[in-house]
Amino acid sequence: MVITIEKSLLTLSVVAGVLGFTGVAASASTYTVKSGDTLAEIAATHHASIDNLVKQNNIADKNLIMVGQKLEIGKASKKTTTKKVNKQHFKTSTSIKKGSAHAAVVTSQSGSDDSTNDATSSATTTPEAFQSQGVIYQDGKKWTYYTGAAFADGTTNHGGYDADGYLIVAAPSDVPFGTHVQTPLGEGVVHDRGTAIVGNHYDLVMP
Structure with missing residues:
Protein backbone atom coordinates (compact mmCIF):
# COMPACT_ATOMS: atom_id res chain seq x y z
CA MET A 1 0.00 0.00 0.00
CA GLY A 74 -1.35 35.89 -26.50
CA LYS A 75 -1.53 35.97 -22.72
CA ALA A 76 -3.11 38.02 -19.96
CA SER A 77 -1.10 40.92 -18.66
CA LYS A 78 -0.86 42.04 -15.05
CA LYS A 79 -3.71 44.09 -13.70
CA THR A 80 -3.06 47.80 -13.64
CA THR A 81 -4.72 50.49 -11.62
CA THR A 82 -6.42 53.52 -13.12
CA LYS A 83 -4.76 56.77 -12.18
CA LYS A 84 -7.12 59.56 -11.19
CA VAL A 85 -7.13 62.43 -13.66
CA ASN A 86 -5.64 65.64 -12.36
CA LYS A 87 -7.24 68.74 -13.78
CA GLN A 88 -4.32 70.80 -15.01
CA HIS A 89 -4.46 74.32 -16.41
CA PHE A 90 -2.16 75.32 -19.23
CA LYS A 91 -1.24 78.81 -20.35
CA THR A 92 -1.22 79.55 -24.06
CA SER A 93 1.59 81.23 -25.93
CA THR A 94 -0.44 82.63 -28.82
CA SER A 95 -3.78 84.27 -29.52
CA ILE A 96 -5.98 83.74 -32.57
CA LYS A 97 -8.27 86.28 -34.18
CA LYS A 98 -11.98 85.53 -34.20
CA GLY A 99 -13.09 83.63 -37.28
CA SER A 100 -9.62 82.74 -38.48
CA ALA A 101 -8.33 79.23 -39.03
CA HIS A 102 -6.67 78.12 -35.83
CA ALA A 103 -3.17 76.70 -35.60
CA ALA A 104 -1.80 73.91 -33.42
CA VAL A 105 0.82 75.15 -30.99
CA VAL A 106 2.66 73.72 -28.00
CA THR A 107 1.53 74.97 -24.59
CA SER A 108 3.30 75.07 -21.26
CA GLN A 109 1.93 73.82 -17.94
CA SER A 110 1.18 76.49 -15.37
CA GLY A 111 1.21 74.06 -12.44
CA SER A 112 -2.26 75.00 -11.21
CA ASP A 113 -4.59 72.11 -10.38
CA ASP A 114 -7.26 73.93 -8.36
CA SER A 115 -9.94 73.88 -11.08
CA THR A 116 -13.48 73.23 -9.86
CA ASN A 117 -14.76 72.56 -13.37
CA ASP A 118 -16.54 69.21 -13.84
CA ALA A 119 -15.96 68.89 -17.60
CA THR A 120 -13.08 66.47 -17.04
CA SER A 121 -15.12 64.04 -14.92
CA SER A 122 -15.54 61.79 -17.97
CA ALA A 123 -11.96 62.15 -19.24
CA THR A 124 -10.23 59.08 -20.65
CA THR A 125 -6.71 60.56 -20.61
CA THR A 126 -4.77 63.37 -18.97
CA PRO A 127 -3.67 66.67 -20.53
CA GLU A 128 -0.06 65.57 -20.04
CA ALA A 129 -0.59 62.30 -21.91
CA PHE A 130 -2.53 64.06 -24.68
CA GLN A 131 0.18 66.69 -25.09
CA SER A 132 2.86 64.00 -25.19
CA GLN A 133 0.93 61.86 -27.67
CA GLY A 134 -0.16 64.69 -29.97
CA VAL A 135 -2.89 62.62 -31.62
CA ILE A 136 -5.52 60.41 -29.96
CA TYR A 137 -8.16 58.25 -31.65
CA GLN A 138 -11.44 57.90 -29.74
CA ASP A 139 -14.96 56.83 -30.78
CA GLY A 140 -13.95 56.87 -34.44
CA LYS A 141 -12.64 60.44 -34.24
CA LYS A 142 -9.11 61.77 -34.65
CA TRP A 143 -8.30 64.27 -31.88
CA THR A 144 -5.52 66.85 -31.91
CA TYR A 145 -5.19 69.98 -29.75
CA TYR A 146 -4.54 73.69 -30.16
CA THR A 147 -4.71 76.99 -28.30
CA GLY A 148 -6.61 80.20 -28.92
CA ALA A 149 -8.27 83.21 -27.31
CA ALA A 150 -11.45 83.69 -29.37
CA PHE A 151 -13.38 81.32 -31.60
CA ALA A 152 -15.70 81.28 -34.61
CA ASP A 153 -18.98 81.58 -32.70
CA GLY A 154 -17.71 84.39 -30.45
CA THR A 155 -16.77 82.22 -27.50
CA THR A 156 -13.79 83.31 -25.42
CA ASN A 157 -11.26 81.09 -23.71
CA HIS A 158 -11.55 80.73 -19.94
CA GLY A 159 -8.50 78.61 -19.17
CA GLY A 160 -9.43 76.01 -21.79
CA TYR A 161 -13.18 76.14 -21.05
CA ASP A 162 -16.15 78.13 -22.33
CA ALA A 163 -18.26 80.36 -20.07
CA ASP A 164 -20.43 77.36 -19.11
CA GLY A 165 -17.46 75.27 -18.01
CA TYR A 166 -17.22 72.95 -21.04
CA LEU A 167 -14.07 72.21 -23.01
CA ILE A 168 -13.86 74.09 -26.32
CA VAL A 169 -14.01 71.92 -29.45
CA ALA A 170 -13.31 72.70 -33.12
CA ALA A 171 -15.39 70.46 -35.39
CA PRO A 172 -16.03 69.91 -39.12
CA SER A 173 -18.40 72.45 -40.69
CA ASP A 174 -21.34 70.01 -40.75
CA VAL A 175 -21.41 69.83 -36.94
CA PRO A 176 -23.54 72.70 -35.51
CA PHE A 177 -22.13 75.13 -32.96
CA GLY A 178 -23.29 74.23 -29.48
CA THR A 179 -23.11 70.47 -30.10
CA HIS A 180 -21.94 68.55 -27.02
CA VAL A 181 -19.28 65.94 -27.75
CA GLN A 182 -17.22 63.58 -25.60
CA THR A 183 -13.50 64.35 -25.92
CA PRO A 184 -10.43 62.53 -24.55
CA LEU A 185 -10.28 65.16 -21.79
CA GLY A 186 -13.99 65.17 -20.93
CA GLU A 187 -17.21 66.76 -22.18
CA GLY A 188 -16.85 69.59 -24.68
CA VAL A 189 -18.97 71.90 -26.82
CA VAL A 190 -18.36 72.85 -30.46
CA HIS A 191 -17.41 76.54 -30.73
CA ASP A 192 -14.92 76.63 -33.60
CA ARG A 193 -14.05 75.57 -37.16
CA GLY A 194 -10.81 75.20 -39.08
CA THR A 195 -9.68 74.55 -42.63
CA ALA A 196 -7.97 71.32 -41.54
CA ILE A 197 -10.95 70.11 -39.49
CA VAL A 198 -12.78 67.83 -41.88
CA GLY A 199 -14.28 64.35 -41.80
CA ASN A 200 -13.73 62.71 -38.42
CA HIS A 201 -10.95 65.09 -37.36
CA TYR A 202 -11.71 67.23 -34.31
CA ASP A 203 -9.57 69.66 -32.34
CA LEU A 204 -9.67 70.45 -28.66
CA VAL A 205 -8.43 73.52 -26.80
CA MET A 206 -5.84 72.31 -24.31
CA PRO A 207 -6.84 73.49 -20.80
Whole structure:
Protein backbone atom coordinates (compact mmCIF):
# COMPACT_ATOMS: atom_id res chain seq x y z
CA MET A 1 0.00 0.00 0.00
CA VAL A 2 2.83 2.37 0.84
CA ILE A 3 4.58 1.52 -2.42
CA THR A 4 1.42 2.35 -4.42
CA ILE A 5 1.12 5.77 -2.79
CA GLU A 6 4.77 6.60 -3.50
CA LYS A 7 4.37 5.65 -7.15
CA SER A 8 1.27 7.84 -7.39
CA LEU A 9 3.10 10.79 -5.87
CA LEU A 10 5.99 10.27 -8.27
CA THR A 11 3.59 10.23 -11.22
CA LEU A 12 1.89 13.45 -10.05
CA SER A 13 5.30 15.11 -9.64
CA VAL A 14 6.27 14.23 -13.22
CA VAL A 15 2.93 15.51 -14.60
CA ALA A 16 3.22 18.72 -12.59
CA GLY A 17 6.75 19.24 -13.92
CA VAL A 18 5.59 18.83 -17.50
CA LEU A 19 2.70 21.24 -17.03
CA GLY A 20 5.00 23.76 -15.38
CA PHE A 21 7.43 23.57 -18.28
CA THR A 22 4.61 24.06 -20.75
CA GLY A 23 3.53 27.21 -18.92
CA VAL A 24 7.05 28.65 -19.07
CA ALA A 25 7.36 27.90 -22.77
CA ALA A 26 4.18 29.87 -23.64
CA SER A 27 4.94 33.36 -24.88
CA ALA A 28 3.07 36.42 -26.07
CA SER A 29 3.77 38.80 -28.91
CA THR A 30 3.83 42.56 -28.45
CA TYR A 31 2.34 44.99 -30.98
CA THR A 32 2.99 48.74 -31.05
CA VAL A 33 -0.02 50.83 -32.13
CA LYS A 34 0.53 52.93 -35.27
CA SER A 35 -1.32 55.95 -36.57
CA GLY A 36 -4.68 54.94 -38.04
CA ASP A 37 -4.84 51.59 -36.25
CA THR A 38 -8.06 50.35 -34.68
CA LEU A 39 -8.42 47.59 -32.13
CA ALA A 40 -10.61 45.64 -34.55
CA GLU A 41 -7.93 45.71 -37.27
CA ILE A 42 -5.21 44.67 -34.82
CA ALA A 43 -7.36 41.80 -33.55
CA ALA A 44 -8.09 40.57 -37.10
CA THR A 45 -4.42 40.75 -38.12
CA HIS A 46 -3.30 38.70 -35.12
CA HIS A 47 -6.25 36.28 -35.19
CA ALA A 48 -7.42 37.47 -31.80
CA SER A 49 -10.75 38.72 -30.50
CA ILE A 50 -11.32 42.36 -29.53
CA ASP A 51 -12.66 41.27 -26.13
CA ASN A 52 -9.50 39.26 -25.41
CA LEU A 53 -7.25 42.19 -26.33
CA VAL A 54 -9.31 44.50 -24.11
CA LYS A 55 -9.07 42.04 -21.20
CA GLN A 56 -5.41 41.15 -21.67
CA ASN A 57 -4.30 44.78 -21.86
CA ASN A 58 -6.74 46.24 -19.32
CA ILE A 59 -8.14 48.67 -21.91
CA ALA A 60 -10.85 50.85 -20.33
CA ASP A 61 -12.36 51.97 -23.66
CA LYS A 62 -12.01 49.69 -26.68
CA ASN A 63 -12.56 52.71 -28.94
CA LEU A 64 -9.53 54.49 -27.50
CA ILE A 65 -5.98 53.34 -28.25
CA MET A 66 -2.94 55.57 -28.54
CA VAL A 67 -0.15 55.73 -31.08
CA GLY A 68 2.92 54.08 -29.54
CA GLN A 69 0.87 52.04 -27.08
CA LYS A 70 2.18 48.46 -26.71
CA LEU A 71 -0.40 45.67 -26.75
CA GLU A 72 0.26 42.17 -25.42
CA ILE A 73 -1.24 39.50 -27.67
CA GLY A 74 -1.35 35.89 -26.50
CA LYS A 75 -1.53 35.97 -22.72
CA ALA A 76 -3.11 38.02 -19.96
CA SER A 77 -1.10 40.92 -18.66
CA LYS A 78 -0.86 42.04 -15.05
CA LYS A 79 -3.71 44.09 -13.70
CA THR A 80 -3.06 47.80 -13.64
CA THR A 81 -4.72 50.49 -11.62
CA THR A 82 -6.42 53.52 -13.12
CA LYS A 83 -4.76 56.77 -12.18
CA LYS A 84 -7.12 59.56 -11.19
CA VAL A 85 -7.13 62.43 -13.66
CA ASN A 86 -5.64 65.64 -12.36
CA LYS A 87 -7.24 68.74 -13.78
CA GLN A 88 -4.32 70.80 -15.01
CA HIS A 89 -4.46 74.32 -16.41
CA PHE A 90 -2.16 75.32 -19.23
CA LYS A 91 -1.24 78.81 -20.35
CA THR A 92 -1.22 79.55 -24.06
CA SER A 93 1.59 81.23 -25.93
CA THR A 94 -0.44 82.63 -28.82
CA SER A 95 -3.78 84.27 -29.52
CA ILE A 96 -5.98 83.74 -32.57
CA LYS A 97 -8.27 86.28 -34.18
CA LYS A 98 -11.98 85.53 -34.20
CA GLY A 99 -13.09 83.63 -37.28
CA SER A 100 -9.62 82.74 -38.48
CA ALA A 101 -8.33 79.23 -39.03
CA HIS A 102 -6.67 78.12 -35.83
CA ALA A 103 -3.17 76.70 -35.60
CA ALA A 104 -1.80 73.91 -33.42
CA VAL A 105 0.82 75.15 -30.99
CA VAL A 106 2.66 73.72 -28.00
CA THR A 107 1.53 74.97 -24.59
CA SER A 108 3.30 75.07 -21.26
CA GLN A 109 1.93 73.82 -17.94
CA SER A 110 1.18 76.49 -15.37
CA GLY A 111 1.21 74.06 -12.44
CA SER A 112 -2.26 75.00 -11.21
CA ASP A 113 -4.59 72.11 -10.38
CA ASP A 114 -7.26 73.93 -8.36
CA SER A 115 -9.94 73.88 -11.08
CA THR A 116 -13.48 73.23 -9.86
CA ASN A 117 -14.76 72.56 -13.37
CA ASP A 118 -16.54 69.21 -13.84
CA ALA A 119 -15.96 68.89 -17.60
CA THR A 120 -13.08 66.47 -17.04
CA SER A 121 -15.12 64.04 -14.92
CA SER A 122 -15.54 61.79 -17.97
CA ALA A 123 -11.96 62.15 -19.24
CA THR A 124 -10.23 59.08 -20.65
CA THR A 125 -6.71 60.56 -20.61
CA THR A 126 -4.77 63.37 -18.97
CA PRO A 127 -3.67 66.67 -20.53
CA GLU A 128 -0.06 65.57 -20.04
CA ALA A 129 -0.59 62.30 -21.91
CA PHE A 130 -2.53 64.06 -24.68
CA GLN A 131 0.18 66.69 -25.09
CA SER A 132 2.86 64.00 -25.19
CA GLN A 133 0.93 61.86 -27.67
CA GLY A 134 -0.16 64.69 -29.97
CA VAL A 135 -2.89 62.62 -31.62
CA ILE A 136 -5.52 60.41 -29.96
CA TYR A 137 -8.16 58.25 -31.65
CA GLN A 138 -11.44 57.90 -29.74
CA ASP A 139 -14.96 56.83 -30.78
CA GLY A 140 -13.95 56.87 -34.44
CA LYS A 141 -12.64 60.44 -34.24
CA LYS A 142 -9.11 61.77 -34.65
CA TRP A 143 -8.30 64.27 -31.88
CA THR A 144 -5.52 66.85 -31.91
CA TYR A 145 -5.19 69.98 -29.75
CA TYR A 146 -4.54 73.69 -30.16
CA THR A 147 -4.71 76.99 -28.30
CA GLY A 148 -6.61 80.20 -28.92
CA ALA A 149 -8.27 83.21 -27.31
CA ALA A 150 -11.45 83.69 -29.37
CA PHE A 151 -13.38 81.32 -31.60
CA ALA A 152 -15.70 81.28 -34.61
CA ASP A 153 -18.98 81.58 -32.70
CA GLY A 154 -17.71 84.39 -30.45
CA THR A 155 -16.77 82.22 -27.50
CA THR A 156 -13.79 83.31 -25.42
CA ASN A 157 -11.26 81.09 -23.71
CA HIS A 158 -11.55 80.73 -19.94
CA GLY A 159 -8.50 78.61 -19.17
CA GLY A 160 -9.43 76.01 -21.79
CA TYR A 161 -13.18 76.14 -21.05
CA ASP A 162 -16.15 78.13 -22.33
CA ALA A 163 -18.26 80.36 -20.07
CA ASP A 164 -20.43 77.36 -19.11
CA GLY A 165 -17.46 75.27 -18.01
CA TYR A 166 -17.22 72.95 -21.04
CA LEU A 167 -14.07 72.21 -23.01
CA ILE A 168 -13.86 74.09 -26.32
CA VAL A 169 -14.01 71.92 -29.45
CA ALA A 170 -13.31 72.70 -33.12
CA ALA A 171 -15.39 70.46 -35.39
CA PRO A 172 -16.03 69.91 -39.12
CA SER A 173 -18.40 72.45 -40.69
CA ASP A 174 -21.34 70.01 -40.75
CA VAL A 175 -21.41 69.83 -36.94
CA PRO A 176 -23.54 72.70 -35.51
CA PHE A 177 -22.13 75.13 -32.96
CA GLY A 178 -23.29 74.23 -29.48
CA THR A 179 -23.11 70.47 -30.10
CA HIS A 180 -21.94 68.55 -27.02
CA VAL A 181 -19.28 65.94 -27.75
CA GLN A 182 -17.22 63.58 -25.60
CA THR A 183 -13.50 64.35 -25.92
CA PRO A 184 -10.43 62.53 -24.55
CA LEU A 185 -10.28 65.16 -21.79
CA GLY A 186 -13.99 65.17 -20.93
CA GLU A 187 -17.21 66.76 -22.18
CA GLY A 188 -16.85 69.59 -24.68
CA VAL A 189 -18.97 71.90 -26.82
CA VAL A 190 -18.36 72.85 -30.46
CA HIS A 191 -17.41 76.54 -30.73
CA ASP A 192 -14.92 76.63 -33.60
CA ARG A 193 -14.05 75.57 -37.16
CA GLY A 194 -10.81 75.20 -39.08
CA THR A 195 -9.68 74.55 -42.63
CA ALA A 196 -7.97 71.32 -41.54
CA ILE A 197 -10.95 70.11 -39.49
CA VAL A 198 -12.78 67.83 -41.88
CA GLY A 199 -14.28 64.35 -41.80
CA ASN A 200 -13.73 62.71 -38.42
CA HIS A 201 -10.95 65.09 -37.36
CA TYR A 202 -11.71 67.23 -34.31
CA ASP A 203 -9.57 69.66 -32.34
CA LEU A 204 -9.67 70.45 -28.66
CA VAL A 205 -8.43 73.52 -26.80
CA MET A 206 -5.84 72.31 -24.31
CA PRO A 207 -6.84 73.49 -20.80
